[in-house]
Amino acid sequence: MRDSSRRFTIPATFALQLLFGVLGVCVASVLATPLEEADGDPSPPAERQVIVVAASEPAALAEAPAVGTSVRVGGEPLAELVAGGSDFYTAGACRIDTALPAGYPPPTVPGVIEVKHYPSARRAEVSGDRRPELASNFAFFRLFQHIQEREIAMTSPVEMDYAPSETDEEIGWTMSFLYRTPDMGEAGEAGYVTVVDRPAVVVLAIGIQGGVGTGQAIPRLEELKAWAAKLDGWEIAGPPRGLYYNGPNVPPRNRWIEAQIPIRRVAPAAEPTPAAPGAREVFLHEAEPTPSD
Numbered sequence: 001m002r003d004s005s006r007r008f009t010i011p012a013t014f015a016l017q018l019l020f021g022v023l024g025v026c027v028a029s030v031l032a033t034p035l036e037e038a039d040g041d042p043s044p045p046a047e048r049q050v051i052v053v054a055a056s057e058p059a060a061l062a063e064a065p066a067v068g069t070s071v072r073v074g075g076e077p078l079a080e081l082v083a084g085g086s087d088f089y090t091a092g093a094c095r096i097d098t099a100l101p102a103g104y105p106p107p108t109v110p111g112v113i114e115v116k117h118y119p120s121a122r123r124a125e126v127s128g129d130r131r132p133e134l135a136s137n138f139a140f141f142r143l144f145q146h147i148q149e150r151e152i153a154m155t156s157p158v159e160m161d162y163a164p165s166e167t168d169e170e171i172g173w174t175m176s177f178l179y180r181t182p183d184m185g186e187a188g189e190a191g192y193v194t195v196v197d198r199p200a201v202v203v204l205a206i207g208i209q210g211g212v213g214t215g216q217a218i219p220r221l222e223e224l225k226a227w228a229a230k231l232d233g234w235e236i237a238g239p240p241r242g243l244y245y246n247g248p249n250v251p252p253r254n255r256w257i258e259a260q261i262p263i264r265r266v267a268p269a270a271e272p273t274p275a276a277p278g279a280r281e282v283f284l285h286e287a288e289p290t291p292s293d
Contacts, residue, residue: 061231063265064202065117070105074113074227078209081109094209094256096245098156101178107157107245108207108258113227115263120200122184123159123176124193139175146193147177150185157243157258203241203260204228210253220259233267 065071079092083106089096091109100107103119124146126139147154155178163172176198179185187195204227206220221240228236243258250256 061115061234061265065115067117067119067200068103068105070108070114070116070205072112072114073204073231075111075206077109078111079109081106091207091256092209093254095250095254096156096256098154098245099180100157101155102181107243107256108205110207110209110256113204113206113224115231116203116205116260118201118203120182121198122179122182122187122195123198124179124190124195125174125176126193127172127174129163129172142192143175143177146190152179152184155180157245159241159243161241162239201262202237202264204231204263205243205258205260208257208259210255211257221261224259224261228261228263231263233265234263235266236261237264238262 061071061073077091079094082090088099089107091107094110096107101121104121105116105118108114108116124143126142128139146152157178159176159178161174161176163174179195182197185195187197189195204224206224206227208220224240225236228234238261240259240261243260245256245258246254
């Protein structure tokens with residue numbers, strides 16, 4: 001499989017404290033706040049589908065999964081994914097208690113590798129070309145001010161896109177807050193923030209539990225590249241990104257993170273490979289939202 005992306009490196013000092021250690025209590029207060037003031041129903045859709053294709057080997061995927069769904073192609077889950085209740089999603093000790101954007105596929109369980117199809121999404125972005133650990137404070141507070149001014153509730157995750165870099169000193173990056181629905185607000189320039197409509201994207205993702213250092217991220221990106229090479233007929237389609245579902249109110253050992261690499265189909269569609277023995281379809285039924293007083 002061709003790797004069409006440029007070589008990228010991430011400095012050894014780049015830590016996942018980007019959101020958690022550096023941003024401190026501000027992230028905790030925002031990500032820990034339920035979406036009670038969001039426009040419309042803040043609860044996730046009534047049903048989400050995860051198609052489990054194989055337990056430990058990548059599948060010969062003839063096409064991308066449907067928008068908003070995931071295909072599990074490898075790894076071993078550390079826990080089962082549960083949806084509903086006061087937390088929107090849980091997997092063992094990991095939890096997400098802030099709603100995802102509408103139509104987003106469920107988070108990837110730590111230990112699992114999935115192909116995921118994300119819908120188009122409206123998001124507020126701040127980009128930079130300085131070392132991210134030196135600029136994340138600036139980006140986060142600009143984005144936080146933006147959603148406050150527009151009275152837009154916070155969603156989870158915060159997304160970080162990493163641009164390719166030839167050195168360890170600088171790496172391009174974009175931090176994004178996601179609008180709940182793509183019709184909220186208006187696209188365009190808004191001071192330091194740019195609101196854009198990101199097109200739908202297919203990614204190869206791995207779920208990660210815990211950690212605040214690069215030891216959690218960099219080895220997993222290499223693992224994703226290796227798995228992408230096993231997906232016959234697919235190629236890497238862009239630089240990596242990270243999804244951060246929690247703030248520092250969650251203990252580091254229980255934080256839920258995903259590392260992702262965009263991929264695209266380059267070979268003609270073929271007949272789907274039969275599912276491995278024991279493969280199954282999993283439907284996640286959400287609990288009914290509790291009526292407000």
